[in-house]
Amino acid sequence: MITVLAGGVGAARFLQGLVKEVPPQDLTIIVNTGDDLELFGLHISPDIDIVLYHLAGLADEARGWGIAGDTFQTVEALARFGYPTWFRLGDRDLATCIHRSNLLSEGSTLSEATAHLARAFDIQARILPMSNEYVPTKVETEDGLIDFQRFMVERGAKDHVRRIHFHGIHDAQPAPGVLNAIAEANAVVIAPSNPLVSIGPILAVSGVVDALKEARARIAAVSPIVGGAAIKGPAANMLRDLGYEASAAIIAKLYADFLDVLVIDNVDAALAPEIRALRLLAGRQGLDVVITDTIMKTVEVKVALARTVLAALDIRP
Numbered sequence: 534m535i536t537v538l539a540g541g542v543g544a545a546r547f548l549q550g551l552v553k554e555v556p557p558q559d560l561t562i563i564v565n566t567g568d569d570l571e572l573f574g575l576h577i578s579p580d581i582d583i584v585l586y587h588l589a590g591l592a593d594e595a596r597g598w599g600i601a602g603d604t605f606q607t608v609e610a611l612a613r614f615g616y617p618t619w620f621r622l623g624d625r626d627l628a629t630c631i632h633r634s635n636l637l638s639e640g641s642t643l644s645e646a647t648a649h650l651a652r653a654f655d656i657q658a659r660i661l662p663m664s665n666e667y668v669p670t671k672v673e674t675e676d677g678l679i680d681f682q683r684f685m686v687e688r689g690a691k692d693h694v695r696r697i698h699f700h701g702i703h704d705a706q707p708a709p710g711v712l713n714a715i716a717e718a719n720a721v722v723i724a725p726s727n728p729l730v731s732i733g734p735i736l737a738v739s740g741v742v743d744a745l746k747e748a749r750a751r752i753a754a755v756s757p758i759v760g761g762a763a764i765k766g767p768a769a770n771m772l773r774d775l776g777y778e779a780s781a782a783i784i785a786k787l788y789a790d791f792l793d794v795l796v797i798d799n800v801d802a803a804l805a806p807e808i809r810a811l812r813l814l815a816g817r818q819g820l821d822v823v824i825t826d827t828i829m830k831t832v833e834v835k836v837a838l839a840r841t842v843l844a845a846l847d848i849r850p
Contacts, residue, residue, distance in 0.1 A: 567663075586600055617687075721752040
């Protein structure tokens with residue numbers, strides 16, 4: 534079994550390549566739910582839905598979110614009644630959120646609702662929310678504390694970030710199966726996702742970091758930072774705002790407690806010695822670095838990247 538920690542578009546694109554290299558039923562995906570929000574009376578799980586749509590072959594690849602060819606008549610009509618329209622959900626995307634919300638209102642957990650949606654989209658991989666509790670990420674800016682989606686979507690991630698809060702995380706428990714998926718995996722992969730607001734919330738859930746430290750499997754991460762910039766999203770700016778360098782090396786440092794392999798892009802090859810030295814400085818086994826093309830513009834690159842990560846973890850499909 535292979536377990537992937539995932540959040541956002543980069544993770545979903547990586548997963549598209551991975552399911553072509555390994556049987557989907559052998560894959561467990563633990564997804565960030567810090568991006569979740571409640572809007573229009575609905576529970577919206579953007580990262581879960583991004584994964585669902587990409588694996589189902591329905592995603593709008595150009596935007597990275599939503600369903601290809603979707604229309605927006607419902608959200609446009611809601612504007613007449615004074616509802617906010619900054620978070621644009623397509624009509625078919627709304628159907629997913631309505632069904633999830635109905636399942637939750639009938640007593641299903643988020644895990645159960647997610648499994649139901651995955652079956653409806655004919656996805657064989659196991660998709661787990663990081664927690665069944667509602668733990669929305671909030672961003673502290675010069676204007677105060679802002680819900681993550683307002684920071685990201687409504688305000689275009691233009692605010693300077695002073696601090697990131699995972700609201701309610703101290704009381705949240707990992708969803709059923711999350712810790713076992715890490716403990717029993719033959720390989721663990723941290724997808725190329727924002728380390729602060731996509732992977733960070735997963736790591737903040739009780740027991741997850743300890744499970745990674747104790748995992749029998751080797752653990753690899755794919756850097757979402759290439760040449761000092763994020764391929765998509767505000768990761769690089771957020772890192773700089775919080776006093777970190779925006780480079781592939783910082784990914785290794787953030788995950789250093791449990792990481793065995795870091796996959797970086799060709800343009801960052803010069804950083805390899807610095808990254809390999811991280812564990813040597815701590816008196817532990819060196820950190821492996823794999824250099825390859827990580828910019829997933831085509832299906833072929835997605836598959837090649839997945840194959841490279843699996844090989845680095847000694848997994849032979």
